[in-house]
Amino acid sequence: MKHPIGVAEILAARAEDDDDFRERLLAMPRETIEAELGVTLAGDHEIHVHEESYAKTHLVLPPRSKLTKAEREEAKHGATSLEFLRKTMHDPAPPVRPVEPGGKRARKVGAGAGSLARAGREGIRKGLAFLESAIDDSGAWHCIRFNVGDPDIPRHFERPPFVSALCVLALEGSGEALAQAICAATRSYLADTIEYPGLWRYYRHLPQDLDSTSLCSLAVGTHPWIALGRNIPPLMANRDEEGCFKTWVLADGEPDVVSRFRIEADPVVNANVIAYLGDHPATRDAQRWLEALIVEGRLEGSSKWYPDTVSIYYAVARAMSVARPALERLRPVLADRILGLRDENGDFGNALQTAQAVSALHKIGSLDRIDAGRRIEELVDLQHDDGSWPELLAFGDQTLKWGVFGQIGHGAETVTSAFCIEALEHLVARMQP
Numbered sequence: 132m133k134h135p136i137g138v139a140e141i142l143a144a145r146a147e148d149d150d151d152f153r154e155r156l157l158a159m160p161r162e163t164i165e166a167e168l169g170v171t172l173a174g175d176h177e178i179h180v181h182e183e184s185y186a187k188t189h190l191v192l193p194p195r196s197k198l199t200k201a202e203r204e205e206a207k208h209g210a211t212s213l214e215f216l217r218k219t220m221h222d223p224a225p226p227v228r229p230v231e232p233g234g235k236r237a238r239k240v241g242a243g244a245g246s247l248a249r250a251g252r253e254g255i256r257k258g259l260a261f262l263e264s265a266i267d268d269s270g271a272w273h274c275i276r277f278n279v280g281d282p283d284i285p286r287h288f289e290r291p292p293f294v295s296a297l298c299v300l301a302l303e304g305s306g307e308a309l310a311q312a313i314c315a316a317t318r319s320y321l322a323d324t325i326e327y328p329g330l331w332r333y334y335r336h337l338p339q340d341l342d343s344t345s346l347c348s349l350a351v352g353t354h355p356w357i358a359l360g361r362n363i364p365p366l367m368a369n370r371d372e373e374g375c376f377k378t379w380v381l382a383d384g385e386p387d388v389v390s391r392f393r394i395e396a397d398p399v400v401n402a403n404v405i406a407y408l409g410d411h412p413a414t415r416d417a418q419r420w421l422e423a424l425i426v427e428g429r430l431e432g433s434s435k436w437y438p439d440t441v442s443i444y445y446a447v448a449r450a451m452s453v454a455r456p457a458l459e460r461l462r463p464v465l466a467d468r469i470l471g472l473r474d475e476n477g478d479f480g481n482a483l484q485t486a487q488a489v490s491a492l493h494k495i496g497s498l499d500r501i502d503a504g505r506r507i508e509e510l511v512d513l514q515h516d517d518g519s520w521p522e523l524l525a526f527g528d529q530t531l532k533w534g535v536f537g538q539i540g541h542g543a544e545t546v547t548s549a550f551c552i553e554a555l556e557h558l559v560a561r562m563q564p
Contacts, residue, residue, distance in 0.1 A: 136411050138360045142167065156180050164358075173322060173354050194327050198335070203384070206335045224275040224286040227522055228515070228544070244504065244562045251507040251559040254514050258552045259309045261518030262302075265545050269323075270316030272298045272545055279524065279538035291333045292324045294541070296346035298549035300449075301490070303350075305556050321351045329354070329362030330380065339380040341369060342436070345403035349453070366404060367413055371396060374416025376404045378436075398424055399437045402446035410457035418458055421447060426464055437526050438540075441479065441487045444469050448491035466497035477502070482513045483523040483547045486554035493557040503561040510551050510558075519544040520551045 142164065146153040155163045160180040165172055172178070181189045196203065266272055271290040278284035299317040302310050324331060324347075331343040344366065348357045356362065369377050375396035401417045408414050424430055425447070430440055437443055444465060451458045451465070469488050472479055479488040489506055492498045514520055525547070527540035 136360055136363050136408060136413070138168065138358070142359075153182075157182055164355075168358060170353055170358060172358055173351075176355050178355055197326060202335075222288050224277075224288045226286070247504045247507045248559050248562040250511050251555045251562070254507075254511045254518075255305065255307060255552050255555050255559070256309075257514065257518035258520070258548050258555075259305075259307055259313070259518075262313055262545060262548055262552075263309060265519075266313060266316070270313075270318070270320035271295055272317065272543075272549075274525075274541050274543045274546060275522065276527075277540050277542075279527070279540045289334075289541075291343070292321050292331045292347050293333050293343040294543075294546065296321055296331075296343070296350045298546060299350050300346060301549040301553040305552060310552070318351050321347050322354050325351070325354065325356065327356070327361075328365070329356040330365065337379075338382070340378050340400075341366060341376055341380065341404055342378060342397070342400045344380075345400075345407040348407050349403075363408070366408065370413075370416075373420065375420050376401050376417055396420070397434050397436055398430065398443050399434055399446040402443070402450045405457050406446075406450040406453050409454040414454075414457065421458065422461055425461060425468060435528060438524055439480075439484055439487075441469070441472055441484050441491070442526065444472075445487040445491045448494040452494040462495050465495055466492065466500065469497075470500060477505075478509070481523055482510060482520045482551055483525060483542075485509060486547070486550040489554035490550065490557060498557060498561055503558045507555065507558045507562065510555055514551070515544075518548070520547040523547050 142156065145167075146156055152163070157180050160178045161172060164178065181191075183189055198206065267290070272295040273288050273290050274294040275286055276289050277286045295317050299314050299321075303314045305311070321331075326332070326339065329344070329348060330339040331347045332339045333343055344362060348362065351357060365380060365382075366376070369380055371377055373396070377395040378397055378400050379395070398421055401421055405414045405417055405421075410418075424433055425444075430443055434443055437446075447458060447461065447465060448469075451462065469491055472484075472488060474480075479485040485506065489498070489501070492501060510520075522544045523542050523546075524540045525542040527538065527542075
């Protein structure tokens with residue numbers, strides 16, 4: 132698919148110079164745009180092309196908001212309303228599942244490459260079966276919001292589009308039929324949650340944000356608003372004086388409960404925007420900022436939302452992979468930084484940290500620098516009998532206080548499982564001739 136930046140202008144310019152293309156665009160807009168962009172657009176979305184003339188002018192109105200005026204007003208004060216927050220967070224979540232008896236490396240896997248590959252494939256299929264049972268009928272992935280500092284604060288399920296996009300992007304590389312079915316259902320859910328002109332928000336009481344928007348846009352790239360780059364102007368306008376992308380889109384009339392505590396230029400948010408927009412002049416300042424943070428070793432404390440350095444490396448590696456040649460100069464440095472996260476035993480940490488490190492190394496072409504078999508054995512050993520992997524802190528506000536002093540965290544067995552399946556797919560491929 133061609134890049135979304137300037138696509139509408141490119142189509143219009145071609146129609147100006149090519150009468151045959153113009154006629155096809157007017158008569159068969161979907162087919163013509165699909166052929167031009169090399170993509171199949173979402174089939175449940177009508178596309179109309181209008182031609183103005185010297186005697187005819189079109190005024191195109193944006194769609195009505197999905198929320199009523201009363202609902203939008205309620206959302207502005209949602210952060211102070213316990214009743215509203217309960218609607219947002221859905222049902223109470225169960226306690227964290229205790230570690231299963233036996234501990235790490237309780238289940239031994241054969242040492243041969245074939246045995247390891249089979250064990251990894253079995254782990255993938257068990258994990259997918261678990262995800263199928265855990266994702267709701269709409270295709271939404273559930274996450275759990277909890278308090279790292281005070282475990283007595285109630286845990287709640289939530290299902291923001293961001294979580295679904297984060298997980299489906301990890302899962303979509305699997306060739307398993309069940310993985311593809313899960314991804315298709317999730318993309319439908321994400322398309323249903325889109326707001327004009329192609330923006331998303333985490334909660335209703337928060338403003339739209341570039342992290343959710345970038346990941347959701349990557350996941351549902353065939354939606355016409357995304358394919359035609361309708362959301363590019365508001366993303367471009369949401370940069371600071373240094374050219375870095377700011378997290379929140381504080382538009383007029385939108386909720387603003389974030390000004391007092393926000394850190395705008397987050398490295399993961401910027402990496403995700405670069406992944407979506409690509410290697411474009413508008414992203415070059417953000418690329419240089421990210422490069423400096425990593426090369427100069429200034430990542431500590433740079434992200435408000437992602438507690439582990441490996442999460443930042445994972446996001447940057449994804450941007451390098453899908454937006455080439457963006458951030459290309461970081462390739463050798465990033466590989467060394469990721470490998471430098473290992474402890475004295477050569478391990479990256481918990482299951483989520485290990486999975487993200489493995490996938491990041493794969494995305495930058497350095498997976499051959501670790502022992503793939505050992506990582507398969509580790510991830511298989513950490514898998515629960517029902518096919519899931521442990522609930523772990525995946526992201527969250529590390530400074531915001533809620534009720535009492537503590538850190539707001541988000542994670543779930545489904546989230547960890549998506550990343551572990553992604554890593555196992557890369558590792559199994561590495562073990563096969």
